[in-house]
Amino acid sequence: AFLAAVRDREPKLKSFMTVDEADVRKQAAAVDAKRAAGQPLGKLAGVPVAVKDVLCTKGMRTTCSSKILDGFVPPYDAHVVERLRAEDAVILGKTNMDEFAMGSSTENSAYQTSRNPWDVSRIPGGSSGGSAAAVAGCQAPLSLGTDTGGSIRQPAALCGIVGIKPTYGRVSRYGLIAFASSLDQVGPFTHDVTDCALMMEVVSGHDGRDSTSIDTPVPAYTKTLNDPIAGLRIGVPKEFFGEGLDSEVEGAVRAALMEYEKRGAKLVDVSLPHSPYALAAYYIVAPAEASSNLARFDGMHYGHRTKEKADLIATYSKSRGEGFGPEVQRRIMIGTYVLSSGYKDAYYVKALKVRRLVKKDYDEAFEKCDVVMGPTTPTAAFKAGEKSGDPLAMYLSDVYTVSCNLAGIPGVSIPCGFTKDKLPIGLQLLCPPFEEERMLRAARMYE
Numbered sequence: 001a002f003l004a005a006v007r008d009r010e011p012k013l014k015s016f017m018t019v020d021e022a023d024v025r026k027q028a029a030a031v032d033a034k035r036a037a038g039q040p041l042g043k044l045a046g047v048p049v050a051v052k053d054v055l056c057t058k059g060m061r062t063t064c065s066s067k068i069l070d071g072f073v074p075p076y077d078a079h080v081v082e083r084l085r086a087e088d089a090v091i092l093g094k095t096n097m098d099e100f101a102m103g104s105s106t107e108n109s110a111y112q113t114s115r116n117p118w119d120v121s122r123i124p125g126g127s128s129g130g131s132a133a134a135v136a137g138c139q140a141p142l143s144l145g146t147d148t149g150g151s152i153r154q155p156a157a158l159c160g161i162v163g164i165k166p167t168y169g170r171v172s173r174y175g176l177i178a179f180a181s182s183l184d185q186v187g188p189f190t191h192d193v194t195d196c197a198l199m200m201e202v203v204s205g206h207d208g209r210d211s212t213s214i215d216t217p218v219p220a221y222t223k224t225l226n227d228p229i230a231g232l233r234i235g236v237p238k239e240f241f242g243e244g245l246d247s248e249v250e251g252a253v254r255a256a257l258m259e260y261e262k263r264g265a266k267l268v269d270v271s272l273p274h275s276p277y278a279l280a281a282y283y284i285v286a287p288a289e290a291s292s293n294l295a296r297f298d299g300m301h302y303g304h305r306t307k308e309k310a311d312l313i314a315t316y317s318k319s320r321g322e323g324f325g326p327e328v329q330r331r332i333m334i335g336t337y338v339l340s341s342g343y344k345d346a347y348y349v350k351a352l353k354v355r356r357l358v359k360k361d362y363d364e365a366f367e368k369c370d371v372v373m374g375p376t377t378p379t380a381a382f383k384a385g386e387k388s389g390d391p392l393a394m395y396l397s398d399v400y401t402v403s404c405n406l407a408g409i410p411g412v413s414i415p416c417g418f419t420k421d422k423l424p425i426g427l428q429l430l431c432p433p434f435e436e437e438r439m440l441r442a443a444r445m446y447e
């Protein structure tokens with residue numbers, strides 16, 4: 001049924017980079033065989049899952065939606081893909097994304113722009129736009145994305161589904177092609193919070209192959225999910241309701257907060273005084289790490305190599321010039337600049353100090369509340385092409401999501417209503433590190 005849905009909707013949605021029908025049927029048949037033989041089955045037995053094309057899949061091409069990885073077929077699975085297979089999920093295909101996860105609309109894909117199933121003249125958000133569109137468009141019941149500065153929560157909000165960025169270190173990054181290693185986390189897109197809790201049980205947990213993976217037990221999120229939190233204290237930061245917030249988005253978020261109050265929660269004013277600087281700090285730290293991570297794509301080890309005859313250095317630079325799209329080149333240039341001697345202290349080191357202050361703001365806010373809530377995005381889904389010529393306008397779509405990554409805390413976006421034009425609106429919930437269980441219970445209270 002899902003293969004049929006992919007075939008049917010793909011011409012409009014363009015969610016997928018790769019779907020190998022024969023392989024999908026083979027995986028499904030293997031689960032059927034296991035069932036027929038009476039063998040124990042995993043938590044996701046036979047359930048199709050779409051996987052963002054930044055995660056390595058053994059034997060299946062992995063592009064990061066970049067020309068530079070053209071022809072790259074990983075010899076191993078990412079940790080999260082191993083976990084899905086161990087629970088008998090069926091990997092349905094690889095989803096479109098902004099090249100190397102840099103963007104907020106999927107328009108930076110070197111191949112195609114995914115579209116929002118609610119209005120195909122609009123973008124689904126990004127960078128995990130293909131994974132969000134696949135779930136919202138019912139081409140897949142579940143998918144995986146990655147979130148460096150909002151790339152799961154922002155598209156989840158714009159597509160009217162649930163998307164979670166776990167605590168940094170909760171989910172292994174092994175086999176995730178790195179964008180900004182200190183910010184990247186993998187997480188699921190789902191239709192509801194119950195599915196999200198189940199996916200979190202599957203993908204979370206320690207992995208010795210990622211040195212930042214934390215060895216702490218994974219709670220059985222699905223077991224406690226339906227227990228509302230008595231006396232839940234919701235922190236409402238005034239900085240999340242300032243200039244630039246669309247009035248319809250604000251209205252829906254405030255209505256959701258009132259609904260929480262009706263269900264017994266208490267609203268508490270909190271302040272995140274450094275959040276106005278979070279976006280600037282993010283757009284220094286993330287490109288800095290990206291410029292270093294992307295140095296490995298040299299036309300020698302993987303993917304695209306220039307056809308022009310050139311010496312070694314020119315082969316590197318021509319391959320990179322041909323293989324990387326404009327946004328990736330912009331990030332590499334910014335990142336190299338802010339790390340260069342003479343500028344490092346003024347930019348990179350200063351951004352790290354701001355990052356520390358952003359984290360401190362959250363620590364202080366969580367002394368007064370159990371969960372922080374606000375809008376996920378300043379506006380609903382925008383039209384394709386509306387912001388693609390203006391990088392700064394595009395970067396502003398992440399204004400409420402980046403501080404969570406800088407602080408390393410978990411965040412989830414859940415649907416909380418629609419605009420007059422029937423475009424979905426997202427409510428963002430944020431919790432202290434490793435409090436996903438609390439965050440999911442609080443999210444479930446609203447459904």
Ligand code: GLN
Binds near residue numbers: 103104146147
């Ligand atoms: N839109 C942000 C960026 O372009 C976040 C991307 C992400 O989370 N991968 O960097």
